[in-house]
Amino acid sequence: xxxxxxARTRPRSADVDADRLWxxxxxxxxxxxxxKGGVNRPALGxxxxxxxxxxxxxxxxxxxxxxxxxxxxxxxxxPGTADDAAPxxxxxxxxxxxxxxxxxxxxxxxxxxxxxxxIDEAGIETRRPLEATIWNNxxxxxxxxxxxxxxVYAGRLVLADTLAAVDRxxxxxxxxxxxxxxxxxxxxxxxxxxxxxxxxxxxxxxxPVLEDAGEVIGVVTGIQGSRKFHIEVIGEExxxxxxxxxxxxxxxxxxxxxxxxxxxxxxxxxDLARFTIGQFEILPGARAVVPGRVKFSIDFRHPEISVLDDxxxxxxxACRSRARACEVTIxxxxxxxxxxxxxxxxxxxxxxxxxxxxPGRRIFSxxxxxxxxxxxxxxxxxxxxxCERGLSHNEAExxxxxxxxxxxxxxxxxxxxxxxxx
Amino acid sequence: xxxxxxARTRPRSADVDADRLWxxxxxxxxxxxxxKGGVNRPALGxxxxxxxxxxxxxxxxxxxxxxxxxxxxxxxxxPGTADDAAPxxxxxxxxxxxxxxxxxxxxxxxxxxxxxxxIDEAGIETRRPLEATIWNNxxxxxxxxxxxxxxVYAGRLVLADTLAAVDRxxxxxxxxxxxxxxxxxxxxxxxxxxxxxxxxxxxxxxxPVLEDAGEVIGVVTGIQGSRKFHIEVIGEExxxxxxxxxxxxxxxxxxxxxxxxxxxxxxxxxDLARFTIGQFEILPGARAVVPGRVKFSIDFRHPEISVLDDxxxxxxxACRSRARACEVTIxxxxxxxxxxxxxxxxxxxxxxxxxxxxPGRRIFSxxxxxxxxxxxxxxxxxxxxxCERGLSHNEAExxxxxxxxxxxxxxxxxxxxxxxxx
Numbered sequence: 001x002x003x004x005x006x007a008r009t010r011p012r013s014a015d016v017d018a019d020r021l022w023x024x025x026x027x028x029x030x031x032x033x034x035x036k037g038g039v040n041r042p043a044l045g046x047x048x049x050x051x052x053x054x055x056x057x058x059x060x061x062x063x064x065x066x067x068x069x070x071x072x073x074x075x076x077x078x079p080g081t082a083d084d085a086a087p088x089x090x091x092x093x094x095x096x097x098x099x100x101x102x103x104x105x106x107x108x109x110x111x112x113x114x115x116x117x118x119i120d121e122a123g124i125e126t127r128r129p130l131e132a133t134i135w136n137n138x139x140x141x142x143x144x145x146x147x148x149x150x151x152v153y154a155g156r157l158v159l160a161d162t163l164a165a166v167d168r169x170x171x172x173x174x175x176x177x178x179x180x181x182x183x184x185x186x187x188x189x190x191x192x193x194x195x196x197x198x199x200x201x202x203x204x205x206x207x208p209v210l211e212d213a214g215e216v217i218g219v220v221t222g223i224q225g226s227r228k229f230h231i232e233v234i235g236e237e238x239x240x241x242x243x244x245x246x247x248x249x250x251x252x253x254x255x256x257x258x259x260x261x262x263x264x265x266x267x268x269x270x271d272l273a274r275f276t277i278g279q280f281e282i283l284p285g286a287r288a289v290v291p292g293r294v295k296f297s298i299d300f301r302h303p304e305i306s307v308l309d310d311x312x313x314x315x316x317x318a319c320r321s322r323a324r325a326c327e328v329t330i331x332x333x334x335x336x337x338x339x340x341x342x343x344x345x346x347x348x349x350x351x352x353x354x355x356x357x358x359p360g361r362r363i364f365s366x367x368x369x370x371x372x373x374x375x376x377x378x379x380x381x382x383x384x385x386x387c388e389r390g391l392s393h394n395e396a397e398x399x400x401x402x403x404x405x406x407x408x409x410x411x412x413x414x415x416x417x418x419x420x421x422x
Numbered sequence: 423x424x425x426x427x428x429a430r431t432r433p434r435s436a437d438v439d440a441d442r443l444w445x446x447x448x449x450x451x452x453x454x455x456x457x458k459g460g461v462n463r464p465a466l467g468x469x470x471x472x473x474x475x476x477x478x479x480x481x482x483x484x485x486x487x488x489x490x491x492x493x494x495x496x497x498x499x500x501p502g503t504a505d506d507a508a509p510x511x512x513x514x515x516x517x518x519x520x521x522x523x524x525x526x527x528x529x530x531x532x533x534x535x536x537x538x539x540x541i542d543e544a545g546i547e548t549r550r551p552l553e554a555t556i557w558n559n560x561x562x563x564x565x566x567x568x569x570x571x572x573x574v575y576a577g578r579l580v581l582a583d584t585l586a587a588v589d590r591x592x593x594x595x596x597x598x599x600x601x602x603x604x605x606x607x608x609x610x611x612x613x614x615x616x617x618x619x620x621x622x623x624x625x626x627x628x629x630p631v632l633e634d635a636g637e638v639i640g641v642v643t644g645i646q647g648s649r650k651f652h653i654e655v656i657g658e659e660x661x662x663x664x665x666x667x668x669x670x671x672x673x674x675x676x677x678x679x680x681x682x683x684x685x686x687x688x689x690x691x692x693d694l695a696r697f698t699i700g701q702f703e704i705l706p707g708a709r710a711v712v713p714g715r716v717k718f719s720i721d722f723r724h725p726e727i728s729v730l731d732d733x734x735x736x737x738x739x740a741c742r743s744r745a746r747a748c749e750v751t752i753x754x755x756x757x758x759x760x761x762x763x764x765x766x767x768x769x770x771x772x773x774x775x776x777x778x779x780x781p782g783r784r785i786f787s788x789x790x791x792x793x794x795x796x797x798x799x800x801x802x803x804x805x806x807x808x809c810e811r812g813l814s815h816n817e818a819e820x821x822x823x824x825x826x827x828x829x830x831x832x833x834x835x836x837x838x839x840x841x842x843x844x
Binding site: 097098139140141146207224236237242243250252253263267275278279280284289365366367390393395 | 521
């Protein structure tokens with residue numbers, strides 16, 4: 001770690017290296033690369049552990065500290081002059097959706113690490129330590145629920161229950177965390193829930209607002225809330241060629257009637273409600289068999305808690321009233337209330353953006369993020385940068401190197417600012 | 423084989439053994455038994471080959487002949503006094519749907535074998551040989567298309583193409599037939615397509631008509647025709663939390679719009695059209711991802727060819743007109759025209775039923791059967807017996823031992839009748 005005595009007397013600029021940041025995105029994108037140019041990197045699977053190990057290698061080269069907590073969050077640490085002070089932390093996640101892209105999550109990790117390197121190269125000392133982190137299992141596609149690592153860290157999820165969650169092959173989170181620790185044997189132990197001065201996360205917007213407006217930096221003011229449901233429709237299998245309509249208990253036909261009712265309920269003229277059926281499974285799934293069972297998911301998000309309450313509460317009656325010959329069960333997963341970032345972090349982001357020449361447009365997040373969990377315990381905020389056509393959770397996800405660098409620059413400036421405040 | 427000189431001068435009755443027939447159903451049901459009391463026995467899988475081997479064991483104990491043809495149909499043979507004459511054949515299939523029952527298919531095999539045994543025990547000689555057969559891969563759930571063995575035998579399918587068809591694991595029909603031959607190494611070779619005097623198949627009705635009418639024997643007059651389609655809707659994956667409805671290309675939403683249009687088109691007041699969507703797959707199938715792709719199947723059956731033509735031709739325009747932001751591809755599988763059984767076999771079945779005290783109700787088949795293929799080349803017909811609540815392609819499928827015995831009795835009487843005619 002380079003130390004420069006002038007840094008303490010004259011403010012210096014920690015300028016990020018746009019080329020290095022881009023190259024590291026490409027290196028990370030090789031881990032779990034899909035034929036269509038995307039990334040499939042399940043949380044703490046083989047490729048995700050390789051991604052952690054790669055960041056750990058870069059961290060060691062720079063002389064940074066390295067630690068892993070009990071739920072598998074990893075922290076790269078640059079000490080502060082008051083090293084006992086609570087750190088200022090930045091980061092995101094390295095796992096992806098099964099057909100995910102090259103920027104969702106990993107950008108926030110690499111922006112945080114680039115910020116630490118740029119600060120280090122500039123010889124800037126900070127009073128509080130700085131940390132770049134990878135939160136475990138944000139996507140929730142290997143283990144349920146998502147934003148798991150940050151959720152346990154912030155006390156929203158119970159450690160013991162969460163460690164017992166299993167993936168489709170029956171592997172527990174505890175097993176996966178043990179595999180991570182074996183993969184990075186020299187990491188220290190990080191205390192779960194230890195105080196954080198402030199948390200700031202960089203992320204691609206995953207929506208079209210910044211691109212449409214021609215803006216580079218979004219100052220995120222909050223995250224919309226969500227409600228999630230699993231619906232199961234139970235009918236009766238029967239022969240497709242012989243069973244008259246009046247004798248059928250066709251789970252598919254009744255599930256589609258429920259879907260129609262739901263589409264009507266969640267259709268808002270202002271197009272603010274995000275209603276998605278992303279899973280829909282038919283059983284037994286044979287062409288000549290009337291479906292005996294259908295399972296489907298509902299993902300509903302909205303910025304306003306009153307709308308989340310009102311529309312979400314209509315799911316159960318809508319499904320029940322469309323079940324005729326079939327039975328239906330409706331399970332709701334834990335809700336996420338909307339989050340409002342306010343005060344310290346968004347203001348610091350806006351100030352940093354303006355100093356670098358960006359208006360710092362205020363924007364609301366449609367997607368859930370780890371920062372939403374952290375905000376329940378610590379001052380938190382987010383920086384958005386544009387992504388092509390707002391496309392995310394898609395192998396074609398894309399972003400400009402210069403926009404990624406701008407986001408990382410704002411992170412670096414915010415870290416120095418917040419780490420040196422009283 | 424017992425021979426009794428009196429048989430030639432005085433007609434004797436070949437009375438089937440209801441207990442033995444029932445016990446054999448239970449023995450067969452153990453091969454591929456499911457926890458819910460059904461059967462999962464994919465065509466020429468390990469359990470299906472065991473089913474063939476079990477029948478072969480019983481056949482050898484009785485001194486009957488045994489042969490397998492090039493597409494994996496198996497024939498048990500009781501010689502005739504004019505053994506060069508074309509045989510009278512009865513049988514069905516031993517494969518099942520993945521969640522199939524204990525009677526669909528195997529009843530027709532065991533009824534035919536019971537008929538041969540009863541005829542043999544009664545010492546009745548027939549001029550023409552009698553054969554009990556297992557047609558290969560009727561269900562079409564391991565290999566596509568279904569009614570494969572009878573289709574090749576009757577010249578409706580080309581042998582070489584059919585042998586090259588693969589299951590989900592890439593195993594060819596040719597490999598599966600070779601496995602059957604290894605499992606029954608002492609079987610003779612049966613010539614594919616060799617002339618058949620008449621074919622008669624016993625089967626559970628797989629519908630509620632006989633049970634509702636309190637009838638035991640149905641004389642099948644024909645089989646409805648079918649058209650089958652595969653539809654694929656191609657949209658674009660996107661983030662469920664951030665992507666506004668107006669920016670989505672949601673393959674699920676558009677597929678459901680197509681399904682709604684199809685349900686409207688195929689809804690007939692008389693409830694004769696059998697319209698089923700039995701497969702519906704969403705990709706990538708993640709809760710937080712707007713579906714980029716949906717594939718679904720259409721199975722449409724009707725007794726009248728004009729309705730098959732008219733309604734079936736509406737599938738493509740209905741789907742195309744509901745594709746908005748998405749693309750759609752529509753593939754049709756080979757059609758099956760309706761089959762009419764007439765003359766020799768249905769009349770012989772009706773006469774035999776009446777002699778045994780059953781009215782012999784005329785009935786149309788909703789399901790496709792091997793007899794439909796045979797009817798295109800040879801005189802053919804079918805005997806139906808009731809099944810509980812008309813339920814089939816379901817693990818709860820059930821039938822009464824006495825009804826099964828009645829069906830087997832009619833088969834025995836028809837075989838003796840047709841094998842001794844000039």
